[in-house]
Amino acid sequence: MDDLRRRVAQQAERMKRAERDRPTLIGQTIYLGTLGLVFVLPVVGGAYLGHWLDTMADGYSVRWTIGLILSGVFLGGLNVYLLIKD
Numbered sequence: 001m002d003d004l005r006r007r008v009a010q011q012a013e014r015m016k017r018a019e020r021d022r023p024t025l026i027g028q029t030i031y032l033g034t035l036g037l038v039f040v041l042p043v044v045g046g047a048y049l050g051h052w053l054d055t056m057a058d059g060y061s062v063r064w065t066i067g068l069i070l071s072g073v074f075l076g077g078l079n080v081y082l083l084i085k086d
Helices: 002-020 025-056 063-085
Strands: none
Touching: 025 063
16 A cells, blocks of 8 residues: 555656646747757858958958858757757
């Protein structure tokens, strides 16, 4: 009989913990917003830095801009992966 009471108490505690730790809508929204920021910021930073470097060069060039945008996409994807992995 004590074993049954112990099991029921464990199940009740597990259910209370699951209810308490359930993600809320605002928590999920903040998490998705953070994922968006850690992806977009390296891309935008790369675009601005690449454009600035291209304006320093003579003539019309977009090599730095394209290269740093692609590097930003890779770095942003890596950031999202590392954030989700934890």
